[in-house]
Amino acid sequence: MGLGVIVRDEDGFVLGGYGCSKDMTFNSEWAEMAIEEGVSLTKSLNLKKVQFESDNANIVNKINRRDQDITFLGEHAHDIYEKLKSFENAVVTWAPRSSNKLPDFICKFVLSNNCIWNFDVNYPKGIHDLVILEAIDES
Template structure:
């Protein structure tokens, strides 16, 4: 029993999912940021050498302030697509002149690299250091891992970009299908 409790704790701590054991899924919703903060959620998907990405920015009341979806081809790996998506989110937040921002992604490896960016000497690590410098320009900013269940809107935006091979940026006025995704994620 003690071993099992320790294994469960480690699994939660490191977000390890054992595919052999049944997974009890508790539907999770997006959480509002603290008052005065903006939350930038990002995701990317790669399929058949094509990629789609999605970024959405919401305030502490859950209102959408802006976002974008995009479609690209022939990128080297999922990690690079996730990094490009993060840069897109940072650029959007800077263009709105937000000072207090929380960036959320369900890409564990990128979030971990951003939190430990001094020890990575690879090409990817060099890019991470550049991105960390961009993040440090905000008055207050944080990068967080978010479970896929809490990142549903941008996941759907990625699918929309891939399905329609489209690029779209939006601010306060945005398509009704995106509005529906945000509403469904709020309840």
Template sequence: MIVCDSNGFIIGGGGKFKIEEMTTKWAELYAFEEGIKIVSFLNSANAILEVDCASLVNRFKNCKEDITIIGYCTKETFKMLEMFSTAVVKWGNRSCNKVADFMCKYAILNNCNACFY
């Protein structure tokens, strides 16, 4: 997770290692929830959340229609966005996530959690 200000400067982020098997969709949802927590911790009233998982973005945009387990969890995560004055969920190209990819690889290789502000 990488948190940037409105000018694109990185102000926080991190990566976590979980000893748990999960599909990519569940991992993306988990990372998304952690990103919301970091933005909330930074006391930001507004958020634009970019995710490179198109299916997760589509679930957020159509969360009222999904009756699967991950659909239910997505709805619960979506409720977390109510703490912001404005919150937008957007799809971001995976090639734009080089810093986030580095953080994930670092957390996996070192079997650790790493956050920075």
């Protein structure tokens, strides 16, 4: 399964991203992994205010309601929440799958090229084109 993460600043500008392939089949497991990779990436970029988006409502709810879940996934969500406390402001929100074009592109790229892919604000043309299309769609 491919894993794609993008990092945006508080204005929505794409600052970087990460992609890799993982040997996972459980949807919630890879969604949690994506958020964890996003936390690591935002820490490496020294960001203080962050927003994480996932198209997996189950994981978003588990992280945001961490005190109400005693399952294994709930415990893992609590661990992610503890990592989020290191930021000045961190929000985890749900985003529809249709708006996740960049992470989807990253997933497909790392799967087809069997690689790990890190990029910063000097992102490649494929990412740039999607960022521009996304900005046009939002206006």
